[in-house]
Amino acid sequence: MSIRAAQSAAFSALQSSQTGIAVSSNNIANASVEGYTTKSTSLASNVSGGSAVGVSVTSVGSSVDSYLIKAINEAASESGYESVFADPLEIVSSNFGSVGDDDAISTLITDLETSIASLAASADSQSAKSLVLTDAEQIASELTSLSASVQDQRAAADQSIEDTVDQINSLLNEIQSYNNQLTGTDGTTLAASELEDARAVAIQELSELVDVSYYTNSSNQTQIYIGGTLVVGSQVQELEYNAVGTVNADTVFGEITVNGNSITDDVSGGALGGLIELRDETLPAIQDELDALAVTLMDSVNAVTNLGTSYPGPNELTSSETTALTDAFSGTGTVRLVATDEDGNAVEILDIDLTTVTTVQDLVDQINGSTNMSATVNADGTLTIASTDDDYGVSIINMDAEIGADAQGLSDYFGLNDMFTGTGADDISVNSAWLADSSLVPTGSGSDDATLAVGDSVISSGSSDVAEALANVFDTNVSFDAAGNLGSTKTTLSDYASEILSDVAQQASTAETKASVASTAFSDLVESFSNQYGVNTDEEALTLANLESAYEAAAAVLEITQSLMDTLLEAVR
Numbered sequence: 001m002s003i004r005a006a007q008s009a010a011f012s013a014l015q016s017s018q019t020g021i022a023v024s025s026n027n028i029a030n031a032s033v034e035g036y037t038t039k040s041t042s043l044a045s046n047v048s049g050g051s052a053v054g055v056s057v058t059s060v061g062s063s064v065d066s067y068l069i070k071a072i073n074e075a076a077s078e079s080g081y082e083s084v085f086a087d088p089l090e091i092v093s094s095n096f097g098s099v100g101d102d103d104a105i106s107t108l109i110t111d112l113e114t115s116i117a118s119l120a121a122s123a124d125s126q127s128a129k130s131l132v133l134t135d136a137e138q139i140a141s142e143l144t145s146l147s148a149s150v151q152d153q154r155a156a157a158d159q160s161i162e163d164t165v166d167q168i169n170s171l172l173n174e175i176q177s178y179n180n181q182l183t184g185t186d187g188t189t190l191a192a193s194e195l196e197d198a199r200a201v202a203i204q205e206l207s208e209l210v211d212v213s214y215y216t217n218s219s220n221q222t223q224i225y226i227g228g229t230l231v232v233g234s235q236v237q238e239l240e241y242n243a244v245g246t247v248n249a250d251t252v253f254g255e256i257t258v259n260g261n262s263i264t265d266d267v268s269g270g271a272l273g274g275l276i277e278l279r280d281e282t283l284p285a286i287q288d289e290l291d292a293l294a295v296t297l298m299d300s301v302n303a304v305t306n307l308g309t310s311y312p313g314p315n316e317l318t319s320s321e322t323t324a325l326t327d328a329f330s331g332t333g334t335v336r337l338v339a340t341d342e343d344g345n346a347v348e349i350l351d352i353d354l355t356t357v358t359t360v361q362d363l364v365d366q367i368n369g370s371t372n373m374s375a376t377v378n379a380d381g382t383l384t385i386a387s388t389d390d391d392y393g394v395s396i397i398n399m400d401a402e403i404g405a406d407a408q409g410l411s412d413y414f415g416l417n418d419m420f421t422g423t424g425a426d427d428i429s430v431n432s433a434w435l436a437d438s439s440l441v442p443t444g445s446g447s448d449d450a451t452l453a454v455g456d457s458v459i460s461s462g463s464s465d466v467a468e469a470l471a472n473v474f475d476t477n478v479s480f481d482a483a484g485n486l487g488s489t490k491t492t493l494s495d496y497a498s499e500i501l502s503d504v505a506q507q508a509s510t511a512e513t514k515a516s517v518a519s520t521a522f523s524d525l526v527e528s529f530s531n532q533y534g535v536n537t538d539e540e541a542l543t544l545a546n547l548e549s550a551y552e553a554a555a556a557v558l559e560i561t562q563s564l565m566d567t568l569l570e571a572v573r
Helices: 003-029 066-096 105-121 126-182 190-209 270-305 360-368 410-414 432-436 465-475 493-533 537-571
Strands: 040-048 051-061 213-216 222-226 229-232 316-322 334-340 346-353 373-377 382-387 393-397 478-480 489-491
Touching: 003 051, 003 537, 066 126, 066 190, 066 270, 066 493, 105 126, 105 465, 105 493, 126 190, 126 222, 126 229, 126 270, 126 432, 190 222, 190 270, 270 465, 270 478, 270 493, 316 393, 316 410, 346 360, 360 373, 360 382, 382 393, 465 493, 489 493
Parallel strands: none
Antiparallel strands: 040 051, 213 222, 222 229, 316 382, 334 346, 334 393, 373 382, 478 489
């Protein structure tokens, strides 16, 4: 080998050592940086004329297992997905309480059952009626409160969806920035390798927010897809979503869009996928269970209270159901309307053959044809049947009437003596008129005697028939359709309420467990990656020492060859 060749080889060794020292030093400096992978240099011999004439650095970077990275991102997505359920469900579960708590909905139903039993023992007791109404109001208040807690968490989830979309967009732009910086690079520089690490960290963070697919092309550009939609390519396609604000059981949410096209149904995994499921499936299922309880409670209790009448009869009765004069009306049998004096004696008796009634207008006309009673459909669609004299009351006695597909009595069909009003758990309430005047609670029984005449006693105030029938509502099993996580069943109102509490508590516990398991699995993979590809400072220190020795050796060779060259030049002068 010539002196020139020796110099060239030594110089290349010096340069490769310098690069190696820079890489090792950088490894040590970035040992604690999240996502940083240990860098190394790849060397190759320089060959000229069939002979090795030194060494050159062919690449600087790290070689990581792509399958492990994919597994980490999948675990990140799963962890992000499971993480969103635990806290909201724990809040809901805490609000619902536990079976046996004094203020649990199941306990409140039992309390109402107890007060109704007391009323059955003294049907004309105003204090007993007041206690029944108080207990009923507590149930209604608790159901509306529980419903509100569910909807509050849906609103929070909806706002989190908007916030998560913003975070996703930020990460998409960050990844695109790395792509732009890496344009045209071949990964042979330290800077390029560090950009690739940073991009990998951003993709991992993105995976925690939403499940993505991605690949890196030959130009070192990573393309990102969400549910088949390209969101990072030649440019970023941002997601768009605006939270709705106030949320109730009937709220219709907007769509997550990209360029105006909905991707909501395509989103899966990550926090975003979990939040959508929490908002649209998990929490509504709990609401469905509450609604099933509320509706069954209302229907069961109201069916009984509409069989009775208050004593003395009220001056007017207004329906909880809405109707229109043109609505079809189909019924059989006879219903009796009676105007009564303050002692419960008949002032006027109106027996209506329902086979002669085909519309609500026909019913109203027949009532208005009486002397002491009137009927009207109000602007809000409610039906009012009233006495035309303030000193008289009006009572409805069902006789053998059957109206509609459910064969209801007239009072039940229109909800003229409903204890509970509303459409579900979110708006259930107790009859406001009864709360203002407990004497309106319809525990009295009206006479269905065919020979009843004006002046006869028509209302019995001391009858316990209605109160006993109410008590039976709570003692016997009633049918529930499948709702939420609860299948169709036949059980008591209190037991069904207990099933709801148990289901919500179980969901909260399961969510916490799943979140913990997913988080641990993700952390274990990250630790495994770090152990395999992270910086070992002891090893880097040893590598650095070896490189410094190599650098010194190469420098010595350069010094020797330069001395030889100088000596040679002196000799030929």
